[in-house]
Amino acid sequence: MLGRRATILSFDLDYPALYYPADSGSLAGQRRFVRATRVRLFALFAAALGGAWSWRAGSFDLFGLLGFVAFAIALGAATYLQATDPARSWYEARTASESIKTLTWRYIVGGDPFPLSLPETAAEKLLRARLAAVIDPDKLPAPSPSAPTKQITDRMRSVRASSFEDRRAAYRDGRIEDQRGWYARKAVANERLKQTFTWVAIALELAGFVGAAFKAFGQVDVDLLGVFSAAAAGLAAWTQARSYADNQRAYSRNAYELGLIADELDGVSKADWPRFVDEAENAISTEHTQWRAAKGLGAPRQRNAASAPES
Template sequence: MSFEIDYPALYYPADADSLAGQHRFVRATRLRLFALFAAAVGGAGSIEAGSLDLFGLLGLLSFVVALGTSAYLQATDPARHWYDGRTASEFIKTLTWRYVAGGNPFPRSLTAEAADRAFRSQLAEGIELEKLPAPRVGTPTKQITDRMRELRGRPFTQRRQDYRDGRIEEQRLWHARKADVNEQRKNTFTGIAITLEFAGVVGAAFKAFGLLDIDLLGVFSAAAAGLAAWMQARSYGDNQRAYARTAHQLGLIADELDTVTEDDWPRFVDQAENALSSEHIQWRAAKGLGPPRQRGTTSAAES
């Protein structure tokens, strides 16, 4: 299912910064854990090449790489760009859909000028601009796009269908897919962890009975510890539960959507967007962050 919508100009640098930060964090974390595993391999045995111990050299180089990636993560903090960018982009998306659907705090009872003022005001209030990357020369600056105004101007029944297709169903399917992917990865990595633990038992037996000079116990222990650290960093289990819960909530919302009247529509959209925002709040909590900065959601008609 595809639904075209142009988001405010601030959305795109926030989203790009979040994705770039996530990719840098994941790549650096993966490299660091592989380097620590390689260092464990380097300490497990010894192969002499003249005056040089190749296993020792592997351990040395691996620790240098691990130290370098740790310094990189500390100095650049890509996770912070990931978290801040996602917070900003998610806020802009929910604010945009409230506006185009005619939900609170931008009901269609407002004049076009009042709705636009309220949207710009909440956008400025809700985004921590200092945390976004600097804008590039020539990038768009329009925060209320022509497409947004077109969608907002449609009759109620069309706006309700647009909201179903472009927001509720799109997000329900996205969360369902993400839940499935995280479930599969959790099961895969859990299976690998069990295999490594069994291999560690075998390695310990070899060491105990002097059957092998290489310290397989240390190698498999390091591999299991690294895998555990990776699973903790990616939070597959927690993510699967959060995505599945949101997908089910959106299914319930979709089931109710066609029965909502125009009078109840602003309130319904507000509740639906709050349900979507709750997943992001839980995601921040799982990352050890506080809730997003409080933002006003009072209807402009009431302010």
């Protein structure tokens, strides 16, 4: 992930060096959280299966052994989640990467607080200070010796030095349309997953009802009610952890808002441009701010908010 080139539609951009460890840290934290949660829920379901049946082989009850091993795995996964807290690593790293992206775009297209009226040395000093303020080195992966170190790349300077029309086109294609498309795709995907898991949950509850009826009337000796109840509970826990419904609403709202911004963009004058970019970036940040709040983290903390001059 370090040194990766960010490709956005037809627009290529090298982000500041700090972006790449933050981005890779976010993806790594998300993967660890999802995998450990999945292992824990599957293990709990396996434990429910072990408690529902009995199959003896000599002095051992094989299903009892399954339940024992499965509970041990579930306990290990829960301990891992509690001890390492990969979810917080994911949230904090995503905060850093998203903050770096918005600062980068504000700078390269001349939006507030980096208007082109600001002397270039002052603008670069302010950008470096703002980048340092959103990064907590203690929460990032260890840097690679070959990792890039440039915070303001030649490509960033090149876009900033281009004409107003070119910067506006770059912002439309590389930021607004890219984000709008991303939110729209994520909204569709989360809606599909929400519907799928809802129907699966209903099917499990129906199966549990039928299993309970069979046991009540002596048709089976197996605790199917417990098995299907455990499966439905695990599915509910997974759906809650992934927040499909909340994500779908947030992504849809942002996609529509960015569509309105894209429609307005070509009519923005050069004088109004810094303010327009500021408002557009605030709109993009809305989803992330709400996402953090939903995860119980509140607003991102500015570390040492770097007092470089703004004018």
